[in-house]
Amino acid sequence: MQDLLHNIRNCSLCKAHLPLGPRPVVTAHQDSKIVIIGQAPGTKVHASGIPWDDASGKQLRKWLGVTVEEFYDEKNFAIIPMGFCYPGRGKGGDLPPRPECAPQWHDQLMEFMPNVELVLLIGMYAQKYYLKKQAKKTLTETVADCQDYLPKYFPLPHPSPRNRFWLTRNPWFDKEVVPILNQEIKKVLKSTRSSK
Structure with a gap:
């Protein structure tokens, strides 16, 4: 696992396409119980090297009901x-995640984590990649039907402040989906604590 993480952190596969150069951000452990699959680091995370070290991360932790x-x-x-x-900036915000990463590294990482109980799929890119034909036509529909993907996957919208309009238009997410998410996270973390 450590060799694989070292290789990922030193990856320069798509160097030519990265405006700030490569700085792969990833954390994993052979005993990890939950995998968070988001989009790509923003500029703040690129600078710090700490995943979800921004306003999106703060909101995500609130949804998950966990401490830092x-x-x-x-x-x-x-x-x-x-x-x-x-990945750089586009007209409407950050560009999509580079397409090279997931096929190159995700399966290898998952093989080293046999104890994973839940995979959080944050945003459309993660949902389409992992759910394939099971994903609904829109992210909104996929998230609304989150229980259809349990116990393995839990689809979520992106917690970015830029997504506040989606959250305002879909109040059911906070009322109905977040409590289910909290319950699933507590269940998995409880089993983690009891095995320590």
């Missing part, structure tokens, strides 16, 4: 984005 310490405990959460490096 619990979130960054690699035995609890592995953090594996669809694109490991900051």
Whole structure:
């Protein structure tokens, strides 16, 4: 596992396409119980090298109902984005995650984590990649039907402040989906604590 993480952190596969250069951000442990698959690091995370070290991460931790310490405990959460490096800016925000990363590294990482109980799929890119034909036509429909993908997957919208309009238009997410998410996270973390 350590060799694989070292290789990922030194990856320069799509170097030519990265405006700030490669700085792959990933955390994982052979005992990880939950995998968070997001999009790609933003500029703040690129600068710090700490995944979800921004406003999106703060909101995500609130949805999950976990402390900063619990979130960054690699035995609890592995953090594996669809694109490991900051992809650059487009007209409407950051560019999509680079397409090279997930096919190159995700399966290898998953093989080293036999105890994973839940995979959080944050955003459309992660949902389409992992759910394939099971994903609904829109992210909204996929998230609304989150229980259809349990016990393995849990689809979520992106917690970015830029997504506040989606959250305002879909109040059912906070009322109905977040409590289910909390319950699933507590269930998995409870089994982690009892095995320590």
